[in-house]
Amino acid sequence: MGKPTGFLEYDREVGTNREPKERLKDYNEFHSRLPLEKQCIQGARCMDCGIPFCQSGVLFSGMVSGCPLHNLIPEWNDLVYRDKWDLAYERLNKTNPFPEFTGRVCPAPCESACTAGLNGPAVTIKENERSIIDVAFQNGYVKANPPAKRTGKTVAVIGSGPAGLAAADTLNKCGHKVTVFERSDRPGGLLMYGIPNMKLDKEVILRRVSIMAEEGVKFVTNANVGDNYDAKQILDGFDAVVLATGASEPRDINVEGRNEIKGIHFAVDFLKANTKSLLDSKHGDKEYISAEGKNVIVIGGGDTGTDCVGTSLRHGCKSLVQFEIMGEPVKERAENNPWPEWPKVLKVDYGQEEFMALYGKDPREYLTTVTAVHADKDGNLESVDTVKVEWKKDENGRFGPIPVKGSEKNWKAELVLLAMGFTGSQSYIKEAFGVESDARTNVKANDIDFKTNVPKVFSTGDARRGQSLVVTAISEGMQSAIAVDRFLRTE
Incomplete structure (x- = not known):
């Protein structure tokens, strides 16, 4: 020390x-x-x-x-x-x-x-x-370091987010020949298209991918397994398969007209299109969902909600409000949230900070839920109805949000962004490989050997455990790779 x-x-x-x-x-x-x-x-x-x-x-x-x-x-x-x-x-x-x-x-x-x-x-x-x-x-300390010997075993990693990259990196270091399949046009998954450039410059990701490629990892992009890539072909062609596709099924709102009205988008689609257009043409191609001149409503908090706020402000939105169904967090740790627990306190992230610099107030409306959406005669989003809620037990004793009578409000909006998290891994991937789902719709596998019900198919990261942190995904990707290595050497 x-x-x-x-x-x-x-x-x-x-x-x-x-x-x-x-x-x-x-x-x-x-x-x-x-x-x-x-x-x-x-x-x-x-x-x-x-x-x-x-x-x-x-x-x-x-x-x-x-x-x-x-x-x-x-x-x-x-x-x-x-x-x-x-x-x-x-x-x-x-x-x-x-x-x-x-x-x-x-x-x-x-x-x-x-x-x-x-x-x-x-x-x-x-x-x-x-x-x-x-x-x-x-200073040049970071150099490609390919393995001295190869085992002759081959592994397919489906998905190149943090868990997929970590699994591929570890398996490659073990001497196996690794191919990473990514459905987007650039590797990185969540890191590339789920996190805006202002938090994570994409050259940082591509720099690491380049080192991994130099070490022997093969990257195949525009490879949407279960759609334009045959899962059976991958199963037949590799000694092991690791599903690292993330928990990318977004949570939706259940209101009348949700699917018919134009102007309601999942946050992940909004953020991905923005980053792709930025990288492809610095937004010159206009191939993104623009918030310019629009009244924007972001439904949901967390990092994704903040990213939607920051991106919408950069587009030049007319107005913005962010709805959160939970109450406003306390400013200091409560007695029932002691160290070393994660502090459940009020956080002002970069998006809220930017909004406050422009308008002098926090964009968040707490204890608020959407009850209806309205369109104009052409089917374009026009406004949103909300109601305030209280968290209390209902007649069945279940704790949940109860609408407050008389708190109804209508908000003008031409763009709604849904940032309420994810419900699990997408079904078409699981169907393509024939793997079972758990009760939360994630790929069913434990955290010891990471095996699914299908021989030589493993699962890791958010695809297995549900939405989590980048650092947790990296950790799990490495752990699963050790399990796959053990399986390959036993085989």
């Missing part, structure tokens, strides 16, 4: 965000790093705890606490403090294959579990991690 009193001597300091009104003019990443000399000081704040909860990756009250990848956080924090970036990268690389992703988009459950955060600001673990990998790329 380089500085035993560092957490007492130094305040937490993070990199700055570009000013909201300035960054709304483009889709560039908005968060900048600290200068390296200041980042070194932040490494000194690590307490080198006897029990490093930051790297535990355990569940408390159903929420992850600490890093699911079990990163060696105190070790590389100390190396950051000592300005030994090459050694810090070596330690980080032992547990995390893609720190350039997690260092940008992870919500940092490691920091929520940081012991320094028990009575003060947590260590800047996430920014330390991002600095390590950025310095590693800048």
Whole structure:
């Protein structure tokens, strides 16, 4: 431990965000790093705890606490403090294959579990991690490292999101020949098309994919297995198949006219079209769902809802409101939400911050649910009806949202974006391979051997467990790859 009193001597300091009104003019990443000399000081704040909860990756009250990848956080924090970036990268690389992703988009459950955060600001673990990998790329520490020997076994990974990439990377390191099938035109899955450019620049993803390709991983894009690619052909042609297709079946609203009225879109379609058009032509092709000049309603909170807010503002929407059916979170931890649980507190993310810079208020309307949608004579969305709710028990004793009489309201809207999460993996993939679903419509497989009911077919990530964090998907992708490797070597 380089500085035993560092957490007492130094305040937490993070990199700055570009000013909201300035960054709304483009889709560039908005968060900048600290200068390296200041980042070194932040490494000194690590307490080198006897029990490093930051790297535990355990569940408390159903929420992850600490890093699911079990990163060696105190070790590389100390190396950051000592300005030994090459050694810090070596330690980080032992547990995390893609720190350039997690260092940008992870919500940092490691920091929520940081012991320094028990009575003060947590260590800047996430920014330390991002600095390590950025310095590693800048200084040429990150190099392709193909396996010295090949096993002769072949594996097909279906899906190139964080779980699929992690599984492919690990299996390739084991010496197997890996082919990744991606239904979109670019690899990356959720990372490429589910997260906007301003949070994760797509060159960061393609840089990593290029290294994996140099190491021997083959990527096949525009390969929608179960549609334009035959699942049986893949089953016959590979020694093992890993389904890493994510939980991409979006949750819908159940109101009359939902499917007939034009102007209601799933957030995932809105975000994907925006990013694809941006990458293809910098929006010159107009092949995206535009919010320009429209009254926009975003239904749902979380990261996806925030991304819809930020993207709509960049389009130049006329107005925007974001509905959340839950109540407004508290500003500080409640007594029933103690450390090291994930803090269920009010979060103002980049999208809300940008809205507040423009309009001076938060765009979110809490305890609000949509009851009806209305169209004009041409079938275009015109307005939305809502009602306020209270969370209480109904006559059957079930806790849920109860409408508040007299709280009905009509909102003018030409564009509604549904950002209410996902219900499970898409059915056509499961049908193509003949795998069973669990009670939540995910691919049925356990977290020990990751096997499905179909011989030599495995499942991992959100496709198996449901919607989760990028860091959890990476962790599970690696774990499943170890199980597949064990299966192949046994065979």
